[in-house]
Amino acid sequence: MNGLSSGVFLVSSSLKVVAAFSVLIVAVAYATLAERRLSAWIQDRMGPNRVGPFGLLQPIADGIKNVLKEETLPGSASKLFFVLGPMLSIIPALVTFAVIPFAAPLPTPWGTIPMIVADVPVGILYVLALSSLSVYGLVLGGWASNNKYAFLGGLRASAQMVSYEVALGLSLVAILMLAGNVTLTEVIFRQQHLQMWFVFPLSLAFVLFVISAFAETNRLPFDMPEAESELITGYHTEYSSMKFSMFFIAEYAHLITASALMATLFLGGWDVPFWSGDDAFYRDGQWIMGFDAGGAPVLADPAWWKSLLTFAMFALKTGFFVLVFIWVRWTLPRFRYDQVMQLGWKVMLPAALAYLMLIGGAILVLDEIGLAFGPAYGLALTAVSLVATGIFVFWLDRGRIIGGASRPARRAPPPKAPDSRPAGEARLPAASGAGALTP
């Protein structure tokens, strides 16, 4: 318990639970507003700006509206699972945040309190377990609605989540190898220790993680489970009022948690760049900031303003990823379902596996050489990863993976005879039509 007495631990943990939960819920509310404003700006519109200054009270108005709406229960729905669906979807989304450290430790008269709700020893494994759990809410909700669209949405959700969890997990293994531990506090400390965020030495893992995170949060271009144009709104077609709202909150909570996770794993979490004064990690009964040349621990110097500054850094990094999520959503069209599966199994999985071997080998070699864990170590891995990322992008590029519906085996046959028709026009059902029409 980080050297705190059990009473202090209990009180501080309860306070952190309340604080983290409220901040997360407020962040979710404002993520919806950010989504609406940004989507509007991207489409050259204004977005909601009437409720309160700059539309800042819009989420409250939305909430009131959703609470006051009629609650419907489809006649042939399976009532128990229909009610259970939204709950199962929202709880993992909110609970995942518990293991993400959001600031440097805060010194108080009763001891230095770590700014993380629960520093569980299984860290990343807990995140993976809960993110797999959240798919049950979607599947149950979709199946219990007894609606063909909802059912298809639920099916798609399960297939997609399972497929991308593989790549997600494998890209995390690279981090675990470099961090040597699964707790997220240790991951942050190792990034501070390396004096380099993991996004550089593990760039391909970052790319794979971001793509999988898009798929895991069901955001465009992977919003198969709720594809509006195909499935109405997919798994939550039959939901209304607060039950719908819970799915909605869960979606945005997932978004924020995924962003926070990316910030923590790859951008150093609450770490302030180019400054090691904020570094703090609990080891062997004391807060340390690093090791000196002889390997002896250097004591950390926590301060309240450092906690505040690091929290601001964390919020900034998380917010950046939230913005990227929104930006991508309003840019890219949806993948076709077979393309999603193709990308997941034929690209992400082999790429993640190959990268894992490569980075594992590189770490082994560096350790054998006896290079100390520091900037040089990081730069060496960065070089390896850059090459790997270059190969990956080159392979993914050129449309070999995401192709059109009909893939001509060869080049289109040359025109048979010179004809007088204008270019770009073909005659149907003339004999030359078939070849010319193949896109």
Next chain:
Amino acid sequence: MAVTVKVMRRPEPGRSSYLRAALRGMGLTFKHLVNPNKVTLEYPEEQPDLSPRWRGTHRMEVHADGRPKCVACGLCPTVCPANCIRLVGGEDDQGNRYPVVYEVDEFRCIFCGMCQEVCPVEAIHVGVHFENAEYTRSRFVYDLDRLMDQQHPTTRLWDPSDRKSE
């Protein structure tokens, strides 16, 4: 006649790049994101520009002494294709004809503007106006007093010699 089909020139799958196309798209949306010229018209504060030939709800012109200009000739209910004008004419002591009842049912009206065109004394007009919301359906039958109270500008008639209204 043979059917002609327009063939879209798309790159072959092996020659197209989802990655580059996606990045280009991101750049495009970012350009729009920071573009300060939004197309939204902030309606109650900003009013849309209406054409001078816009045909909205009616308005009755009045004389300086406050009497309606209408002489109850009965041309407008006759020409009205939607049959939305109800006119009951009367005659005063000097023998001037005036409308006793003049009602326009704005729900039935199709805003063709023929009442304005046909009016010999330029009394009834359609207006350059669109904010007509009411709380009850009955309020959409405009009586004579209501028509005389309207203040919005009236529609300029189409002039065949000036086809573009310049």
